Amino acid sequence: MSHDELAWLSIADLTERLERRELSSREATEAQLARIAACDPGLNAFITVMTEQALVAADAADVRRSSGATGALLGVPLAVKDLYATTGVRTTAGSRVLADSVPDETAHAVERLEAAGAVVLGKTNMMEFAYGYPHPDFGESRNPWDTSRTAGGSSGGSAAAVAAGLAYGALGSDTGGSIRSPAVYCGITGLKPTYGRISRHGVVPLAWSLDHCGPMTRTARDAAIVYDAIAGYDARDPASAREPFEPTLPALARNARGLRVGIVQEFYDFHVQPEVRQIAEQATYALEPLGVTLGNVSFAFPIAPLVGPTIMPLVQAEATSYHWKTLLERPQDYGPDIRENLRLGAIVLAKDYLDAQRLRQRITTEIEAALRQFDVLVFPTQPIVAPILDAYRIAQSSEEDVLMGEIGHTGLANLTGHPAITIPCGFTQAGLPVGIQITGRAFDEATILLLANVYQQITDWHLRRPALPAS
Amino acid sequence: MNDHENPQRDNVRGMIRASGLALSDTEMDQVIALYERLAADRATLTRQAFGDAEPAPIFQAPRRSGQP
DSSP: OOHHHHHTOOHHHHHHHHHTTSSOHHHHHHHHHHHHHHHGGGTOOEEEEOHHHHHHHHHHHHHHHHTTOOOTTTTOEEEEETTBOBTTBOOOTTSGGGTTOOOSSOOHHHHHHHHTTOEEEEEEOOSGGGSSSOOTTTOOOEETTEEEEEOOSSSHHHHHHHHTTSOSEEEEEESSSTTHHHHHHHTOEEEEOOTTSSOOTTBOOSOTTTOEEEEEESSHHHHHHHHHHHOSOOTTSTTOOOSOOOOSGGGGGSOOTTOEEEEOTHHHHTTOOHHHHHHHHHHHHTTGGGTOEEEEOOOSSOOHHHHHHHHHHHHHHHHHHHHHHHHHHOGGGSOHHHHHHHHHHTTOOHHHHHHHHHHHHHHHHHHHHHHHHOSEEEEESOSSOOOBTTHHHHHHHTOHHHHHHHHHHHHHHHHHOOOEEEEEEEEOTTSOEEEEEEEEOTTOHHHHHHHHHHHHHHOOGGGOOOOOOOO | OOGGGOHHHHHHHHHHHHHTOOOOHHHHHHHHHHHHHHHHHHHHHHHHHHTTSOOOSOOOOOOTTSOO
């Protein structure tokens, strides 16, 4: 098997080969490192490649396997977004502010991955402090499907790495869609779990009441594997949920028959490009043969246009609260877009913040009501395909509708805290991926993973690969 | 509109100065203009959705029961 063939295995398939001793973790890790060296100069997916540490971890995993140890992530090479603290390895959050920051502890989720025997290949590029714009020092990650386009953000490096076969999976973070948006633009699977389900300890915050950690993978099954390894209570995150945790992977053995799927029509309309809408509608009706029941969701008021105006003052105020000291002392070290947003957060009135929290509760109540009628809700993950590079700056200055449309689709689940997964569901005529989002009940990640997994058993969108230079 | 014709904007300028955020007049104008635009959008959309009704009490994270 060539490095390139090896690179496209799923985590589940790789683990089977590791179990059967057809392959060692060192071989898999060396193959990924070789692809990173060959492909990443054109993608800018990684800020730091941890070659030596990865090979040491791979050898350790091989020793554990030869001693009889097993595990779904034992010896599997993964990447982590560069806002997860890693002991002894710089953690920049994509900013000059932290360009020389070397943590002396490791983030909870990375600790859990390492305890499961995963091999951390490196730290992935991201929008500065996860705030939606790249810092000029680090630049934007490019989309493997079309390198003139963005990989999205803020977890764009993680998405590009997984989509390009430079890692078998990655960790991202999601405050208004930062896992799901780059995942859909790059044609991969991205899971934002329930608020509080995965500890944010050791993760540089953007907005505490909206921040989530989660996996980015090529399949829903792989997302379940990574999620199961990192989910659960952690006292070091004040928002960590004490809800009992059960692994989701066994639930994927079920079928989807009888699930009630709610179609949220307004999100098929809100700033959605016609081709994206058509593909998302086809994907929605493709669920019917799985034995699910489709129905239309209605709300007491239009929710889609309210999401952006509700989430933005929350992000602005919380982000500025976190960054205040540095903003006063070293404003020049922020990129110009983030600096302006942080300054904006300084004048969000207490009234604005509280009004937004009240709107948030009203929206959450509507979603909860819909999720009593349906098991899951579906709508397009994003209203557009991956924009051209620098489009986020364009969006801010002249095409605000684009930004409102994007955050409207993904920000909903951040506001309400419900779990949501995106999976690829088609490609445009221009060859760009489109995704559909499945939102579930609080702490019911198993059901959205199940539906995503059965959809991937009857489709092959998640198996398509971008054309990249061979390693 | 001049600041003396807009007490709210004048308050915001005072708030920014008091906060210690060192902004030039141009930077301050940019930030205030952005704030005003977003606040106006939010107010319009909220009015459209709820009229004069109170939206809700403050947000609470969801629980497994499905009741927030």
